Amino acid sequence: MEGWMVKSIDSQERFTWMTRVYYKDSHGCVIMFDLTNKNSFVNTLKWKRDVDSKCSLPDGSPIPCMLLANKCDLAHRQIDQMQIETFYKEHNFIGWTETSAKEGLMVNDSMKFLVDVMMRQEGIHGVGPLSSDSLKLSGPASPQEKKSCLC
Numbered sequence: 324m325e326g327w328m329v330k331s332i333d334s335q336e337r338f339t340w341m342t343r344v345y346y347k348d349s350h351g352c353v354i355m356f357d358l359t360n361k362n363s364f365v366n367t368l369k370w371k372r373d374v375d376s377k378c379s380l381p382d383g384s385p386i387p388c389m390l391l392a393n394k395c396d397l398a399h400r401q402i403d404q405m406q407i408e409t410f411y412k413e414h415n416f417i418g419w420t421e422t423s424a425k426e427g428l429m430v431n432d433s434m435k436f437l438v439d440v441m442m443r444q445e446g447i448h449g450v451g452p453l454s455s456d457s458l459k460l461s462g463p464a465s466p467q468e469k470k471s472c473l474c
Contacts, residue, residue, distance in 0.1 A: 352374050353433070354388060356402075374386065380444060387441060390407070
């Protein structure tokens with residue numbers, strides 16, 4: 324999909340020189356890390372800095388970037404929620420949540436949130452300010468949404 328950049332932290336490091344090609348015309352991004360792999364979390368800062376240095380909106384501001392903590396369905400974690408909460412705020416992510424790609428938990432909601440932010444920034448009509456019933460991501464999913472996540 325044009326205008327999207329999705330980069331897996333576990334991608335081959337040898338391809339990092341090509342990131343400008345991946346980022347071209349991006350209006351939003353997702354940086355995902357593995358909750359069971361501390362190194363993947365540490366590397367998110369490298370990817371965020373790379374995106375911020377190569378991508379911007381027409382007004383010069385950074386493109387909206389989501390931080391997703393994947394594999395919340397697994398019990399063995401190496402990163403706690405407070406670390407993620409502090410990190411997302413310090414590094415200008417628009418939100419974060421725990422996900423399970425395997426279980427499909429919070430994947431669609433996360434993408435909807437990002438698309439809503441992107442559409443508002445583009446000034447697309449019909450998308451108003453976030454209302455009280457809009458999705459707000461800045462932490463793990465609620466227990467009803469998590470199903471099997473061990474948050």
